Structure formats: structure tokens, C-alpha cells
Amino acid sequence: MEQKAIDRLIDEIRETDVYKEYEQAYAEVTKLPLIIRSKNPEELIPAGMDNENEFCAFMRKHNDSCKTCLHLGQQLPDGQDVLKQVCFAGVHVAAVPIRVNKEVIGYLQTGEVLLEKSTSIKLEDTTKQLLDWGIKLDKKELEMLLDAGALLSPKQYEAVIKMLEIFAKHISEIAARLSVIPEMSEPDAIRRSREFIRDNSSDRISLDQVASVANMSASHFCRVFKKATDMNFSEYVARVRIEKAKNMLLESNYTMTHIAFDTGFNSVTDFNRTFKKLTGVTPTGFRKRSTT
Numbered sequence: 239m240e241q242k243a244i245d246r247l248i249d250e251i252r253e254t255d256v257y258k259e260y261e262q263a264y265a266e267v268t269k270l271p272l273i274i275r276s277k278n279p280e281e282l283i284p285a286g287m288d289n290e291n292e293f294c295a296f297m298r299k300h301n302d303s304c305k306t307c308l309h310l311g312q313q314l315p316d317g318q319d320v321l322k323q324v325c326f327a328g329v330h331v332a333a334v335p336i337r338v339n340k341e342v343i344g345y346l347q348t349g350e351v352l353l354e355k356s357t358s359i360k361l362e363d364t365t366k367q368l369l370d371w372g373i374k375l376d377k378k379e380l381e382m383l384l385d386a387g388a389l390l391s392p393k394q395y396e397a398v399i400k401m402l403e404i405f406a407k408h409i410s411e412i413a414a415r416l417s418v419i420p421e422m423s424e425p426d427a428i429r430r431s432r433e434f435i436r437d438n439s440s441d442r443i444s445l446d447q448v449a450s451v452a453n454m455s456a457s458h459f460c461r462v463f464k465k466a467t468d469m470n471f472s473e474y475v476a477r478v479r480i481e482k483a484k485n486m487l488l489e490s491n492y493t494m495t496h497i498a499f500d501t502g503f504n505s506v507t508d509f510n511r512t513f514k515k516l517t518g519v520t521p522t523g524f525r526k527r528s529t530t
Contacts (some may be wrong), residue, residue: 247343
């Protein structure tokens with residue numbers, strides 16, 4: 239997906255009731271900040287968020303690196319699903335990825351927390367680093383800022399991150415559904431074509447059919463559709479079918495064969511291959527994971 243489409247999708251997620259309710263509950267329970275952000279490493283941390291760490295708020299006013307906090311453009315470490323960082327002052331931050339199927343589109347970021355109280359030596363080293371950057375903050379002022387922030391044990395912090403991982407999976411499912419819903423601001427022809435695909439996803443759908451619905455030639459439709467949705471025609475059809483299959487896997491006891499043909503796939507093999515390509519797991523694995 240292109241960055242413009244990702245930013246639009248992130249904005250839509252922020253406005254969902256699910257996210258707003260979780261954000262409020264998370265803030266009340268953990269007393270830690272929580273933001274949802276794109277993977278753009280240049281995106282600034284918003285000012286005045288709930289439970290903002292006072293030291294971090296101070297640093298964001300004086301240090302460009304702190305304004306963006308984590309450099310989220312980096313790849314996730316092999317075998318890990320969380321980006322973790324501890325800054326020069328000992329403040330920990332973590333970010334859990336949000337995915338549309340397998341593509342990372344953004345992160346849920348939290349932290350701004352100490353996992354141990356700063357020692358006198360650590361405070362001296364931090365003060366020296368600040369002076370090297372031209373930031374005048376004496377040891378006592380630094381200690382007051384850090385002490386005003388949250389202090390968790392490593393075990394408590396890992397539990398908080400685990401909560402965030404669970405919620406990120408939920409948000410990822412919402413993002414996947416939103417990505418295939420027509421937008422009210424779209425051209426009527428593209429909205430009609432999207433609705434036609436969704437309404438007829440169980441049947442065989444040809445490019446010529448959908449282009450006819452949009453009253454365009456096939457070649458012109460492909461260009462316009464790609465520009466509007468950031469997906470080509472075949473990818474969009476596959477995603478619509480997979481979203482329908484996900485619902486059937488969760489809400490019914492239908493066999494894989496029944497679901498495969500009911501969602502428009504030509505064979506169970508094609509269904510399994512496409513499902514795993516887009517989600518990273520097999521249909522059986524998805525059903526099992528969602529019911530445990």
C-alpha cells in the first residue's frame with residue numbers, strides 16, 4: 239500500500255469506537271501513554287497526550303530525535319514482533335506492529351517508563367550527555383523529571399506489552415476490513431465497482447464485468463481503480479474474498495471446502511495458497527488461533 243493510503247487508513251482506525259475505548263481503558267489502567275502511528279519514521283509524537291512522561295515531553299522540545307522517538311522505519315528483529323528501545327536516560331519505549339494482512343502499516347506505541355530508579359551515576363552521565371547537546375538541565379532537575387514518570391518492574395512492563403500485542407491483532411483485523419470498504423469520497427464509478435465485487439465475490443468475477451459496471455474500458459478501469467484503492471483489480475478481489483472467509487472461519491463450522499467455494503475460489507488449494515499469502519497463516523491455523 240502507498241503511504242497516502244496507509245495514512246488514511248490509520249486515521250480511520252483512530253476514529254473507531256474500538257480504538258477510542260481501548261485507548262481510554264489502557265490509559266486508566268496502566269497510566270502510560272498510548273499512540274497509534276504510521277511507520278513513517280519522520281512522524282512526530284503528538285504533544286499533550288495522556289500520561290505523557292515529563293522528561294520525554296521536555297526532550298521533545300529540545301531534541302529532534304526525541305520528537306519522533308522510535309525510528310520505526312527499521313525492520314522488526316528476526317523472530318520478534320515488538321520494537322523496543324531504551325534511551326540514553328534509561329527510558330523504555332515499545333511499539334507493536336499493526337498489519338493489513340502481512341504488511342506493517344503502523345504501530346501501537348507505549349512506554350516512556352523506567353524499569354529501575356536512576357542511580358546517581360546514571361543521572362550524572364545523562365546530565366553530561368544533555369550538556370554535550372547544549373541542553374542545560376542540572377542533576378536535580380533531571381531527577382525530578384524522571385521521578386515524575388512511571389516506574390514499572392520488567393515483569394510488569396512485559397505484561398503491558400503483551401496486552402498491546404493482543405490489541406494490535408484486533409486492530410489489524412479492523413484495518414484489513416476497512417481497507418476493502420468503499421469510501422464516500424471516491425468517484426461513483428469506483429464505489430460501484432467495489433460494491434459489485436463485494437456483492438458478487440462468491441461468483442467468478444471478470445475484469446471486463448467490473449469495468450462495465452464502472453462504464454470504462456478494462457485498461458482505463460485498471461488505472462483508475464489502482465489510483466483510487468492502491469490495489470490492482472485481482473488483489474482487491476482476493477482481499478475481499480479472504481475477509482469474507484475470515485468471518486466464515488470464525489462464525490461457522492463450515493468445512494474448508496465449503497468456505498473455499500462459497501467465497502469464490504476455484505479450489506481448496508487456491509484458497510489455502512491465497513489465504514496464507516495475504517495473512518501469513520493457513521485457514522486452519524487462523525481458525526485455531528482465533529478460538530484459543
